[in-house]
Amino acid sequence: MATMNDVAKAAGVSTSTVSYVLSGKRTISEETREQVLAAIRKLDYSPHSGARSLASSRSNVLGLMVPLRADVNVSVIMQFVAGVVTTARDYNQDVLLLTQDDADGIHRVTSQSIVDGLLMMDIEARDPRIPQLAKLRKPAVLIGFPDDPLGLSCVDFDFAAASRTAVRHLTELGHRSIGFIGSPQASLERHATYADRARKGFEDACHAAGITAALRACEPTSAALAVALNAILSAPEPATALVVHNEGLLPLLREALAVHSLQIPKDISVVAIAPEDAAMAAAHPWTAVSIPAHDIGRAAVEMVMDRLNSDKPVEIRLITPSLVQRETSAARS
Amino acid sequence: MATMNDVAKAAGVSTSTVSYVLSGKRTISEETREQVLAAIRKLDYSPHSGARSLASSRSNVLGLMVPLRADVNVSVIMQFVAGVVTTARDYNQDVLLLTQDDADGIHRVTSQSIVDGLLMMDIEARDPRIPQLAKLRKPAVLIGFPDDPLGLSCVDFDFAAASRTAVRHLTELGHRSIGFIGSPQASLERHATYADRARKGFEDACHAAGITAALRACEPTSAALAVALNAILSAPEPATALVVHNEGLLPLLREALAVHSLQIPKDISVVAIAPEDAAMAAAHPWTAVSIPAHDIGRAAVEMVMDRLNSDKPVEIRLITPSLVQRETSAARS
DNA sequence: CTGTTAGCGCTTTCAA
DNA sequence: TTGAAAGCGCTAACAG
Numbered sequence: 181m182a183t184m185n186d187v188a189k190a191a192g193v194s195t196s197t198v199s200y201v202l203s204g205k206r207t208i209s210e211e212t213r214e215q216v217l218a219a220i221r222k223l224d225y226s227p228h229s230g231a232r233s234l235a236s237s238r239s240n241v242l243g244l245m246v247p248l249r250a251d252v253n254v255s256v257i258m259q260f261v262a263g264v265v266t267t268a269r270d271y272n273q274d275v276l277l278l279t280q281d282d283a284d285g286i287h288r289v290t291s292q293s294i295v296d297g298l299l300m301m302d303i304e305a306r307d308p309r310i311p312q313l314a315k316l317r318k319p320a321v322l323i324g325f326p327d328d329p330l331g332l333s334c335v336d337f338d339f340a341a342a343s344r345t346a347v348r349h350l351t352e353l354g355h356r357s358i359g360f361i362g363s364p365q366a367s368l369e370r371h372a373t374y375a376d377r378a379r380k381g382f383e384d385a386c387h388a389a390g391i392t393a394a395l396r397a398c399e400p401t402s403a404a405l406a407v408a409l410n411a412i413l414s415a416p417e418p419a420t421a422l423v424v425h426n427e428g429l430l431p432l433l434r435e436a437l438a439v440h441s442l443q444i445p446k447d448i449s450v451v452a453i454a455p456e457d458a459a460m461a462a463a464h465p466w467t468a469v470s471i472p473a474h475d476i477g478r479a480a481v482e483m484v485m486d487r488l489n490s491d492k493p494v495e496i497r498l499i500t501p502s503l504v505q506r507e508t509s510a511a512r513s
Numbered sequence: 514m515a516t517m518n519d520v521a522k523a524a525g526v527s528t529s530t531v532s533y534v535l536s537g538k539r540t541i542s543e544e545t546r547e548q549v550l551a552a553i554r555k556l557d558y559s560p561h562s563g564a565r566s567l568a569s570s571r572s573n574v575l576g577l578m579v580p581l582r583a584d585v586n587v588s589v590i591m592q593f594v595a596g597v598v599t600t601a602r603d604y605n606q607d608v609l610l611l612t613q614d615d616a617d618g619i620h621r622v623t624s625q626s627i628v629d630g631l632l633m634m635d636i637e638a639r640d641p642r643i644p645q646l647a648k649l650r651k652p653a654v655l656i657g658f659p660d661d662p663l664g665l666s667c668v669d670f671d672f673a674a675a676s677r678t679a680v681r682h683l684t685e686l687g688h689r690s691i692g693f694i695g696s697p698q699a700s701l702e703r704h705a706t707y708a709d710r711a712r713k714g715f716e717d718a719c720h721a722a723g724i725t726a727a728l729r730a731c732e733p734t735s736a737a738l739a740v741a742l743n744a745i746l747s748a749p750e751p752a753t754a755l756v757v758h759n760e761g762l763l764p765l766l767r768e769a770l771a772v773h774s775l776q777i778p779k780d781i782s783v784v785a786i787a788p789e790d791a792a793m794a795a796a797h798p799w800t801a802v803s804i805p806a807h808d809i810g811r812a813a814v815e816m817v818m819d820r821l822n823s824d825k826p827v828e829i830r831l832i833t834p835s836l837v838q839r840e841t842s843a844a845r846s
Numbered sequence: 847c848t849g850t851t852a853g854c855g856c857t858t859t860c861a862a
Numbered sequence: 863t864t865g866a867a868a869g870c871g872c873t874a875a876c877a878g
Contacts, residue, residue, distance in 0.1 A: 181624075183870090184871065184872060195849090195850095195871090205874085226621075229625045230563045230572065230870085232871080232873080234563040234855065234856085235853080235872040235873040248595040262581040266612070266614075269615060276608065277577070277610045278607075279595065279599070292561060294574075401795065431764040431765055461733065462735065516856085518856095526865085528855090529857080529864080530864060531856095532856070542863060565856055567872085568857040569856075569857055
């Protein structure tokens with residue numbers, strides 16, 4: 181492997197000149213720059229990341245802690261990760277994968293200077309990782325919205341607004357009793373903030389509009405869905421519309437409603453809170469408030485890089501939802 | 514941050530002694546070892562990964578190239594990745610995430626010595642990345658089974674054997690005409706090797722057993738499934754059993770068969786080739802040949818580490834399938 | 847606009 | 863069983 185020294189010799193300049201050509205931190209005459217670049221090409225030179233990180237105390241790697249748990253929405257995670265990785269590349273960073281159960285992963289990758297900053301997915305209301313992150317001298321961004329961010333940056337989808345938007349759409353269509361089918365109980369119990377906030381937003385919106393609301397947590401299985409629907413549809417004022425915040429249920433929903441002799445959207449309207457692709461992957465695409473997972477990933481990277489490169493203040497961003505009406509919502513009959 | 518030098522001074526030894534205590538590459542008296550470890554704890558010392566990789570030419574990072582494409586099975590990927598990351602930690606390695614569309618990611622992370630080795634998911638029959646990998650001086654493991662591995666290690670699930678196992682199970686139950694519903698056409702067209710081999714195994718097994726076979730590729734949507742089933746069930750000798758290698762279709766299958774007035778397993782048997790959790794996530798769990806994604810991830814890491822640490826020869830491993838009968842297969846009526 | 851040089855923090859050979 | 867010291871390849875302060 182060629183080193184920077186080899187390049188310098190081949191180009192007839194000093195190593196610092198090569199370094200500055202590469203970093204752009206100094207103005208270089210067009211002539212020597214050409215020479216250096218030619219030598220780099222000729223020798224097929226690449227800088228050694230370890231040497232660079234030793235000298236500059238920057239690794240050009242971001243740590244991303246991902247839940248590989250089963251009760252979270254896998255396809256949203258994938259999209260989010262895709263957003264993170266592609267944006268990281270725009271900043272010339274690579275992404276190191278950490279898992280939730282790697283107990284001291286945070287300590288390891290920061291204390292050894294493996295990463296320059298951290299992105300934490302799936303943050304809970306009182307996440308024990310937050311105090312740990314707050315002590316670090318490396319920037320961290322929380323994906324989620326905890327009770328107390330302890331001075332860390334946060335970014336998330338505005339799930340409360342998503343529910344409000346869904347409810348507004350349905351009330352405008354004349355519905356006066358709406359059911360909410362949410363994330364599995366497990367997500368609620370560990371206070372994944374997205375689950376809590378979507379529920380809360382739904383309750384508040386229904387209350388403000390004077391609408392009858394019925395909420396159920398639900399596992400992504402036919403059996404659980406049947407139970408949830410029974411509860412919602414056998415109430416004194418049965419729902420004429422549903423908000424579903426659980427993409428795993430979408431493929432099962434039509435069949436489950438058929439049991440109650442209900443057709444979508446003739447007898448019952450449905451709004452999904454789900455990623456775009458899940459909403460579209462059906463013969464009759466769902467009216468949906470889509471979760472822009474890719475954009476959240478992008479925003480998260482932008483926010484760590486801001487804190488890494490400048491002294492921009494800590495930021496809290498909530499990504500605004502928007503609803504697209506498709507084939508599953510209609511005026512109340 | 515404390516350096517190794519600080520530790521050496523605090524313990525009253527030389528830096529090399531500290532280094533050897535940490536690496537274990539030299540025998541150290543119990544007494545000095547204690548002293549060193551005490552100093553490490555007291556100063557909360559962690560080695561600097563950049564410095565280490567510069568001096569040792571080992572980064573302790575493995576690169577993992579993941580498809581963030583939509584037509585592949587997301588939950589299998591997640592399980593596989595989980596297997597990779599947890600096993601990597603057992604070898605004291607971290608995992609860097611690369612995406613399929615990061616065109617020169619392979620070159621970047623290897624030439625800059627960011628990674629010690631590479632794991633490549635979703636290998637196609639004539640994958641253009643293979644010649645590129647074969648030229649590197651870093652070990653690589655292919656997850657998949659290409660036409661020509663060019664001397665690289667490979668590991669994969671034995672999809673052909675999976676189909677054969679499924680067919681054997683069904684013939685033992687008396688079925689003489691079996692349909693195969695496979696991966697989307699897109700997967701076949703780019704010759705994802707898993708799709709090809711599962712099909713081939715099915716055809717061969719049916720032929721060998723003198724069974725009538727009907728094969729269809731299928732997108733994971735209700736509409737596509739309806740088309741595929743129409744074709745399979747309107748044949749001269751309609752299938753009395755199905756092998757389904759497409760987990761996205763499982764939640765849709767009962768409803769689609771009901772259209773033909775067929776109940777599982779009374780009128781038609783079904784064997785899924787799918788990850789365990791997909792097979793279990795139903796009111797009536799599927800008889801299935803399960804894809805042990807986690808184990809494949811583990812095996813892949815073991816194989817890179819073998820090539821990194823020793824001169825073990827290149828290896829080709831096919832993970833043997835096993836079938837579990839559950840509620841969706843029964844004797845032909 | 848460019849060169850010299852002192853580190854960055856670790857590993858490992860050589861010497862004792 | 864231990865220490866001294868020469869790098870590993872790069873960055874950036876200092877000097878011109």
